[in-house]
Amino acid sequence: MVYKEIIIAMCRSGILGFGGGPSVIPLIRYEAVTKFKWLDNDEFGEILAIANTLPGPIATKMAAYLGYRQKGILGAIVSVLAHILPTCLAMVVLISFINVVSHSAVITSMVSAVIPVIAVMLGLMAYEFAEKAIKGLGIYVGVALTLICLFLLQYISIHPAIVVLIFLTYGAFHFNLKDRIFHKKERGM
Amino acid sequence: MILISIFLSFLLSNIFGYGGGPASIPLMYEEIVNRYNWLSNAEFSNMLALGNALPGPIATKIAAYVGFGIGGWWGFIVALAATVIPSAAALIFLANIMSKHRDSKIVKGMALLVQPVIAALMIILTFEMLQDSYISLGWIQTAAIAVISFALLQKFKVHPAIVIILAFAYGGIVVPHLN
Numbered sequence: 001m002v003y004k005e006i007i008i009a010m011c012r013s014g015i016l017g018f019g020g021g022p023s024v025i026p027l028i029r030y031e032a033v034t035k036f037k038w039l040d041n042d043e044f045g046e047i048l049a050i051a052n053t054l055p056g057p058i059a060t061k062m063a064a065y066l067g068y069r070q071k072g073i074l075g076a077i078v079s080v081l082a083h084i085l086p087t088c089l090a091m092v093v094l095i096s097f098i099n100v101v102s103h104s105a106v107i108t109s110m111v112s113a114v115i116p117v118i119a120v121m122l123g124l125m126a127y128e129f130a131e132k133a134i135k136g137l138g139i140y141v142g143v144a145l146t147l148i149c150l151f152l153l154q155y156i157s158i159h160p161a162i163v164v165l166i167f168l169t170y171g172a173f174h175f176n177l178k179d180r181i182f183h184k185k186e187r188g189m
Numbered sequence: 190m191i192l193i194s195i196f197l198s199f200l201l202s203n204i205f206g207y208g209g210g211p212a213s214i215p216l217m218y219e220e221i222v223n224r225y226n227w228l229s230n231a232e233f234s235n236m237l238a239l240g241n242a243l244p245g246p247i248a249t250k251i252a253a254y255v256g257f258g259i260g261g262w263w264g265f266i267v268a269l270a271a272t273v274i275p276s277a278a279a280l281i282f283l284a285n286i287m288s289k290h291r292d293s294k295i296v297k298g299m300a301l302l303v304q305p306v307i308a309a310l311m312i313i314l315t316f317e318m319l320q321d322s323y324i325s326l327g328w329i330q331t332a333a334i335a336v337i338s339f340a341l342l343q344k345f346k347v348h349p350a351i352v353i354i355l356a357f358a359y360g361g362i363v364v365p366h367l368n
Contacts (some may be wrong), residue, residue, distance in 0.1 A: 012350055014244065014245045014246075015244050015245065016244055016349070016350050016353045016354075017244050017245055017246075018244045018353070019318060019321075020241075020246065020247045021246035021247065021248065022314055023314065023318065024245070024246065026349070027349055027350075030348075030349050035348075042300070043288075045300075045303070045304060045307055046284075046287065046300045046303065047280075047284050047287075048307060049300075049303035049306065049307055050280060050283050050284055050287060051280050052306075052307070052310065054276050054279050054280055054283070055203060055204050055205065055206055055213075055276055056203045056204065056206065056213070056248075056272070056273075056275065056276025056277075057203065057213070057246045057247075057248040057249060057272065057273070057276070058246075059245070059246040060246055060248075060249060060272070060273045060276070060277055061276050061277050061280040062280075063277075064273070064277030064278075064280065064281060065277070065280050065281050065284055068281045076277065076281065080273055080277065083245070083246075084245060084246060084249040084250075084253075084269070084273070086245070087243050087244055087245035087246075087249075087250055088245075088249055088250060088252075088253030088254075088265070088269065089253070090243055091239065091240065091243065091250045091253045091254045091257075092253060092254065092257045092265065094239060094243075095254065095257075095258070098235050098236070098239050099235070101239055101242055102235055102238035102239045102242055103238070104242075105365050106361050106365050107242050107361075108242065108325070109360045109361065109364035109365050110357050110358075110360035110361040110364075111241070111242055111360065112321075112322065112325035112326050112360060112364070113326070113330075113334060113356045113357065113359050113360025113361075113364055114353055114356045114357055114360065115318050115321055115322040115325070115326075116318070116319070116322045116326070116330075116331050116332075116334035116335040116338065116356070117334060117335075117338040117349075117352055117353055117356045118318055118353075119315050119318035119319045119322060119335060120335050120338045120339045120342065121342065121349060122311050122314045122315040122318060123311070123312075123315040124339075124342065124343070125311045126308050126309075126311030126312045126314075126315055127308075129304050129305075129307045129308035129311060130304075130305070130308040130312075132304045133301075133304035133305040133308055136301040136304065137301065137302075137304075137305075142304075142305065145302075145305040146305040146308050146309055146312075148305075149305050149306045149308070149309035149310075150309045150312060150313070153309055153310065153313060154313055160306075160310055163306055163309075164303060164306050167302045167303055167305070167306045168299045168302065168303060170302055171298040171299035171300070171301060171302030171303060172295045172298055172299050173295075173298065174298035174299075174301065174302055175294040175295075175297060175298045176294060176298075
């Protein structure tokens with residue numbers, strides 16, 4: 001049952017993803033790629049990249065796309081609802097207890113103990129994407145481009161969407177340029 | 190009338206919130222507190238604290254809370270629809286075009302060149318999370334939890350859900366007694 005898979009995957013990642021939308025990505029990826037094998041890792045990365053060029057919450061975009069891929073529009077709706085409804089309803093129910101919950105030392109400690117786990121998952125994902133960049137572009141270009149991105153994003157604070165767009169634009173010409181340079185070398189020899 | 194204001198305010202703050210949910214928080218603040226006076230400044234920070242204590246995307250939690258508070262269940266639905274649907278529809282549209290042309294050189298090049306950007310974005314997020322954790326737990330506990338969860342995830346292939354629940358339990362049972 002595909003709907004059952006969608007609901008399990010999205011509920012689980014929605015309820016366990018602490019630290020806002022972007023930190024839910026490794027969990028969504030685990031469900032979609034490793035657990036239910038809806039798509040492979042490369043494709044997940046591509047979708048994530050496109051999602052980063054668009055505005056709005058990242059987790060719901062990914063949930064909608066993955067649901068859509070499996071079961072069309074209805075799949076997208078089921079997927080997003082499974083991902084956000086449990087915590088959105090919790091928000092509404094907890095309105096009356098807001099002071100108790102948001103100032104409870106135990107709850108704060110519980111959430112903060114999960115953050116290092118999320119950091120590890122994000123770090124592992126970073127490693128895998130860097131590995132793929134190196135595999136596809138060679139070690140020097142792969143590492144150099146990753147460092148350039150870090151520099152652009154972190155030190156010059158260029159908006160991520162703009163960096164993604166720059167790289168996508170160059171990427172569209174990458175293989176054609178590479179072919180042309182390669183052919184020139186062959187002719188020169 | 191109120192539903193239209195709810196729709197517009199969440200639509201605008203999410204369409205201009207580039208960089209995922211957390212990026213649109215300041216824009217939502219502008220709409221909710223300064224423009225419509227739906228919440229006071231203190232109420233907004235309380236809500237944000239509650240939102241951060243709960244899992245899942247932050248933008249939708251804020252939309253649910255404010256939408257319900259202002260417009261009841263219809264407000265809840267309208268605020269969430271305005272937050273989620275436009276960007277989700279745009280992604281589905283773009284991703285469909287991409288996957289139809291997966292074998293073209295152009296799309297292949299784009300897919301390859303985007304890898305270093307995603308790697309860099311993930312590295313930055315990792316550091317931000319570690320920094321947050323350092324502030325709330327200190328280095329020793331951050332490192333201990335990170336090393337143990339790395340081993341569980343990578344070496345023993347434990348499901349991430351279980352690792353998170355373990356960390357949650359540790360945070361609830363052990364951490365409050367340490368400080």
